[in-house]
Amino acid sequence: DAMVIQNPRYQVTQFGKPVTLSCSQTLNHNVMYWYQQKSSQAPKLLFHYYDKDFNNEADTPDNFQSRRPNTSFCFLDIRSPGLGDAAMYLCATSIGSNQPQHFGDGTRLSIL
Amino acid sequence: RKEVEQDPGPFNVPEGATVAFNCTYSNSASQSFFWYRQDCRKEPKLLMSVYSSGNEDGRFTAQLNRASQYISLLIRDSKLSDSATYLCVVTSGTYKYIFGTGTRLKVLA
Numbered sequence: 210d211a212m213v214i215q216n217p218r219y220q221v222t223q224f225g226k227p228v229t230l231s232c233s234q235t236l237n238h239n240v241m242y243w244y245q246q247k248s249s250q251a252p253k254l255l256f257h258y259y260d261k262d263f264n265n266e267a268d269t270p271d272n273f274q275s276r277r278p279n280t281s282f283c284f285l286d287i288r289s290p291g292l293g294d295a296a297m298y299l300c301a302t303s304i305g306s307n308q309p310q311h312f313g314d315g316t317r318l319s320i321l
Numbered sequence: 322r323k324e325v326e327q328d329p330g331p332f333n334v335p336e337g338a339t340v341a342f343n344c345t346y347s348n349s350a351s352q353s354f355f356w357y358r359q360d361c362r363k364e365p366k367l368l369m370s371v372y373s374s375g376n377e378d379g380r381f382t383a384q385l386n387r388a389s390q391y392i393s394l395l396i397r398d399s400k401l402s403d404s405a406t407y408l409c410v411v412t413s414g415t416y417k418y419i420f421g422t423g424t425r426l427k428v429l430a
Contacts, residue, residue: 240416251325251408251420252365259416299364307353307412312364 212236215300215313222290223321230285230316232300241283242310243275244299252299258283287318295320322347325411327421335429338399342424344409345391354385354392357408359423365408368394399428 213234222228232241240259244252255269258277272294274286287294297317301310327344334340346354354371369376371383371392382395392411396403406423413419 242416242418249422251422254418257416264416297362303416306415309355309367309370310410310418311367315364317362 213300213302213311213313215298215316217316218314219317219319221319221321224292225289228287228290228318230287230298230300230318232283232285232313233281234300234302234311234313235281236302236304236311237280238302238304238311239280240303240305241277242301242303243273243283243285244301245294246297246299246315255285290318290320292320294318324348324413324419325409325421327407327409327424329422329424331425331427333427333429334399336399336401338428339395339397340399340426341393341395342407342409342426343391343393344411344421344424345389346409346411346419347390348411348413348419349387349390351411351413353412354383355410356381356383356392356394357410359406359408361406368407396426399426401428401430404428 216231242257243255246252256265277283297315299315300313303310356368357365358368359365371385375384380397384393408423409421411419
């Protein structure tokens with residue numbers, strides 16, 4: 210089945226220690242998104258790629274970076290995680306703008 | 322005013338009941354509308370897109386009212402398995418999806 214896969218499902222890291230979350234898709238969608246979702250809040254868009262074009266949201270901290278080496282994969286790098294970065298990180302894809310988004314299972318990040 | 326607003330609930334309803342949620346949005350230029358279901362500590366899952374003519378999928382009916390800028394979701398014959406948070410999503414510009422904070426539904430046996 211075509212899908213969006215995130216790894217790992219759970220990630221524990223230390224305060225200030227860089228961490229990378231990964232996302233892959235078999236849907237062959239042009240657009241990939243990274244969201245941060247904290248408890249009882251709406252998902253918050255961090256950035257998105259249309260193909261290789263990267264678009265950063267204005268309020269995404271510099272601490273968050275992303276890479277999309279090819280259509281199928283996208284990575285979220287958190288350079289120096291703080292306690293406030295503990296959250297669920299969701300990867301999503303869509304075939305284009307204004308089309309339904311398809312989400313991966315998410316990675317739950319904990320900071321010690 | 323938030324771009325997308327939902328009543329957070331929780332809505333506690335007995336099995337078999339009909340329940341309706343509304344979601345209002347502020348951008349009159351919004352083009353696409355969706356309802357997602359999110360279970361606790363899981364990812365959002367697309368429930369249905371919402372079209373101007375209204376659309377139905379089994380026990381679920383979605384409506385869009387552009388004049389009043391709201392969308393609605395009606396669930397008939399509620400099941401225990403319908404217990405979840407229902408997220409309203411509205412597009413606002415290119416690749417910009419605005420999520421509501423969700424409405425919690427608890428279906429009681």
